[in-house]
Amino acid sequence: MSHTLGIRQAQKQKTRQAFLDAALALLEEQSLSSLGLREVTRAVGVAPTAFYRHFRSTADLGVALVDEALGSLHPMVRTTVSTTGDPEERITRAVELIARHVTEYPAHVRFIARERHGGVQPVREAIRAQLHRFAEEVRAELAKDEEAEGWSEDDLLMLAHLYVDQMLITASLFLEALEAPEDERERVTRLATRQLRLITLGRSHWLD
Amino acid sequence: MSHTLGIRQAQKQKTRQAFLDAALALLEEQSLSSLGLREVTRAVGVAPTAFYRHFRSTADLGVALVDEALGSLHPMVRTTVSTTGDPEERITRAVELIARHVTEYPAHVRFIARERHGGVQPVREAIRAQLHRFAEEVRAELAKDEEAEGWSEDDLLMLAHLYVDQMLITASLFLEALEAPEDERERVTRLATRQLRLITLGRSHWLD
DNA sequence: AATTCCAGAGAACAGTTGTTAACTGGATGA
């Protein structure tokens, strides 16, 4: 099924990826709404006009970055939530997974945290849509758990959003602690673990 | 004690406030890192160079905006948390208070949500510091409650941060629902209420 | 082998930006 791309298409995709990489790097120290088209092309090493062969505008590039940063994350979220084992172990694994992801893709995480409430509407929309997908997937996984018996769909979605938001908050904290000494990251781990523990505790008494 | 300002100082403060107001309005559709100095002076109706009489840079203006947006909010947070009455009533009042604040100062709320993870370091720092103050104040209020018996200081701060973050998430949701029909805001109210309820439930079983 | 296609280059456009220096004129304080 995998159709080998021609030299032409392959080169185009390569350049496109170079745009995404360069933009992501530049966005570590500014917001998308201040990212200039020429700034990006300069970083890639191509003429300004080449930009238009790939994107309509920087907002368009931003939407593509959202897909790159969040699109491939869905399997990970699903498996994390559905992991079997006692709750405490699940929480530990979830926090570890977030920490590792932040370490591996700090620029992606920073971009999402920054542009979630950023100044570019189509990008905000794209992030909102992806996060909603996450919440729906988490809800679906939660529904499978025996603890979900007696829960309404609406309440499950409410809890799912709580988990998703908590995931983002934690990721952002790890991001801030990235260059800090080891014990700061340890502190964040402990904080996030206890917060998840408290939420899970509330969950298990929801039907009282 | 209140020293009447001279005509000169008064006029200066008036212009300064005009800068803050104009910037806040412009920031509804962009981020601080893309806000131009000339753009602001144009909106105020003053020469570009006048800007330097009040601020070193737009980042400096941003820090001033953080103080305006969050500085006056501390009493409200304190009294909200310390309100007596049964937990359910407290939650309702808290959510209502957030909703009202968002309706009254939407630009302030948008600014904080946007720049909390934005591209301007000094502003991020200023917001982080203010939110930490909030968390400390909430912790102090929680400590007075009889439910806090047996809690460690660290765990109380953990819970306080959870409440503060939840407050911001809720505010942001109300902001998105500002121009939406009434039933959307009602939906957000119900969601936020149940999330707070679940957290409070976890809180009451923390020591089990 | 001849033709079409198209990613990227090049040049030019009118506007924009932050920052400097030297100024003006009304409020301030002696």
Add this chain to the structure above:
DNA sequence: TCATCCAGTTAACAACTGTTCTCTGGAATT
């Protein structure tokens, strides 16, 4: 009353921005 101060002005600077049109050379198609 007179000298000082200082919020805001004017003018000019080099550097930058997004977007247009035209062109080119190698890949793709016939």
